[in-house]
Amino acid sequence: MSLLVVGSVAYDGIETPFDKIDRVLGGSATYISLTSSYFTDKVNLVGVVGKDFDDKDIELFKTRDIDLEGLQIDESGNTFFWKGKYHYDLNSRDTLDTQLNVFEKFDPVIPESYKNCKYVALGNIEPSLQLKVLEQVERPKLVVMDTMNFWIEGTPDALKKTLKQIDMLVINDSEARELTGEPSLIKAAAQIREMGPDHLIVKKGEHGALMFTGDEIFSAPAYPVVDIFDPTGAGDTFMGGLLGWISYTDDLSAVNMRRAVIFGSVMASFCVEKFGPERIKNLSEDEIYQRYKEFQELSEIPGVQRA
Amino acid sequence: MSLLVVGSVAYDGIETPFDKIDRVLGGSATYISLTSSYFTDKVNLVGVVGKDFDDKDIELFKTRDIDLEGLQIDESGNTFFWKGKYHYDLNSRDTLDTQLNVFEKFDPVIPESYKNCKYVALGNIEPSLQLKVLEQVERPKLVVMDTMNFWIEGTPDALKKTLKQIDMLVINDSEARELTGEPSLIKAAAQIREMGPDHLIVKKGEHGALMFTGDEIFSAPAYPVVDIFDPTGAGDTFMGGLLGWISYTDDLSAVNMRRAVIFGSVMASFCVEKFGPERIKNLSEDEIYQRYKEFQELSEIPGVQRA
Numbered sequence: 001m002s003l004l005v006v007g008s009v010a011y012d013g014i015e016t017p018f019d020k021i022d023r024v025l026g027g028s029a030t031y032i033s034l035t036s037s038y039f040t041d042k043v044n045l046v047g048v049v050g051k052d053f054d055d056k057d058i059e060l061f062k063t064r065d066i067d068l069e070g071l072q073i074d075e076s077g078n079t080f081f082w083k084g085k086y087h088y089d090l091n092s093r094d095t096l097d098t099q100l101n102v103f104e105k106f107d108p109v110i111p112e113s114y115k116n117c118k119y120v121a122l123g124n125i126e127p128s129l130q131l132k133v134l135e136q137v138e139r140p141k142l143v144v145m146d147t148m149n150f151w152i153e154g155t156p157d158a159l160k161k162t163l164k165q166i167d168m169l170v171i172n173d174s175e176a177r178e179l180t181g182e183p184s185l186i187k188a189a190a191q192i193r194e195m196g197p198d199h200l201i202v203k204k205g206e207h208g209a210l211m212f213t214g215d216e217i218f219s220a221p222a223y224p225v226v227d228i229f230d231p232t233g234a235g236d237t238f239m240g241g242l243l244g245w246i247s248y249t250d251d252l253s254a255v256n257m258r259r260a261v262i263f264g265s266v267m268a269s270f271c272v273e274k275f276g277p278e279r280i281k282n283l284s285e286d287e288i289y290q291r292y293k294e295f296q297e298l299s300e301i302p303g304v305q306r307a
Numbered sequence: 308m309s310l311l312v313v314g315s316v317a318y319d320g321i322e323t324p325f326d327k328i329d330r331v332l333g334g335s336a337t338y339i340s341l342t343s344s345y346f347t348d349k350v351n352l353v354g355v356v357g358k359d360f361d362d363k364d365i366e367l368f369k370t371r372d373i374d375l376e377g378l379q380i381d382e383s384g385n386t387f388f389w390k391g392k393y394h395y396d397l398n399s400r401d402t403l404d405t406q407l408n409v410f411e412k413f414d415p416v417i418p419e420s421y422k423n424c425k426y427v428a429l430g431n432i433e434p435s436l437q438l439k440v441l442e443q444v445e446r447p448k449l450v451v452m453d454t455m456n457f458w459i460e461g462t463p464d465a466l467k468k469t470l471k472q473i474d475m476l477v478i479n480d481s482e483a484r485e486l487t488g489e490p491s492l493i494k495a496a497a498q499i500r501e502m503g504p505d506h507l508i509v510k511k512g513e514h515g516a517l518m519f520t521g522d523e524i525f526s527a528p529a530y531p532v533v534d535i536f537d538p539t540g541a542g543d544t545f546m547g548g549l550l551g552w553i554s555y556t557d558d559l560s561a562v563n564m565r566r567a568v569i570f571g572s573v574m575a576s577f578c579v580e581k582f583g584p585e586r587i588k589n590l591s592e593d594e595i596y597q598r599y600k601e602f603q604e605l606s607e608i609p610g611v612q613r614a
Binding site for chain 2 (some may be wrong): 060089
């Protein structure tokens, strides 16, 4: 089934304790669409880039069969640029530079042919823009949204308004705690679901993820990546794998949502192995399914026989 | 098979954001022995208490069929007393009072009848005392040890000497990082295993636990306890459930060790539901096996069929 992806398309400058790169393709919509394209061939991208956007990056999207009718090219300026530096433990980072450029005036216009997409991925952008997307589409089967501390602190009212209109929120554990002021993740999750989303996924980085759906909690492990090279895009590739699988299967049962969480985790575990989106440019189906199997083995709890 | 438990027997004063208690039975050997007694009926306790130790607490151990030949009663002083206060998020605590009392001169003497115990649990005490225990026993099948930041910082040489003599270390994630100076848990685990223990369990509190054994990593989820009432003893009950199951089954295969980790997690999840050891005084077998099943459901990753 068709998937609409809305978010940022950017260039990133990245420093890690191991290496640095001055300019590499980035942005939430980039990571989500590239990743979901491994599962479904109907990925529709809405975003904006500037006059400096490389032809080879356009080509990359096309190679992955991503529809670019919704990608605006704004000749009045450059593409959104972000530069960040990760600390020694890779769990925290400093932003060194942010140039919004053409992204500052981003007005998501959904092409007619995208309006009946069954699945919608709202990457991390201003909540009012996320809402604007939803006002343009016909009622999708599932709307999944990401957000960040910047909007939780800066535009809480707009965020809460948008939360009412979505089906699933995907956020970090620290963001879940900040959004509710509740230290217990289990209680925070219940409060967030009262704000609107039926389903909630809390990403916990090296500790995996929790999904809350119906009366069920699913605890997904994290893949034990020995050398995390660059965490950039891990959260977005998670969302890409999740929604790619859901779009492909068109199945919202709790058991299939578990598979989606693991495919999200699988894709995130690949993403961090190289700089930027490098590792998720050409994965094989075998690699993806093999890693899914490794996730199963990693967390399998054997049965017991009572005496 | 028989299990030898060595550690502290104490009284605790506990303050949490929800309630407080002035004096309740505590100590690592208390929690480990009470918990393991649900799985094996051959629990042998070595520790020391003072002249103030309550008869009803002796009775409690006896009710649980715990052998007390190794419990020294030192009439020269009072039982070890610790008082602590948990912070709002229950993940950190301040020590308000520590009175070592008779525990200061604790010299673990292993009774003749305990010396051929197949399994040994070394609760969190001074590493040189843990080593002293090992010098007195015949070669056990598995020696499992706990430690804490206090010994990592205070007696690193003695700790490293003891680590060489044990089979399995059970510690917190922050302690694993402190012991190695390595932020990646996966790398820290490899370094710790080079220090001696073949098997390693890293406890991650609300994020579950990781077991490293052979070439295998096992990621165990945490039970989603809605109301954590008092975290005191959670780590020790984990070790009690783990070693109780291993002693009962006498099976060190990787698959059975996974079961042991889950029984440890099961018992810890009960422990935190009430003050001190209250909840683990009279659990039913049904409750224990039912919760094991809930752990299985919580983390089950369904199979996928490739297109």
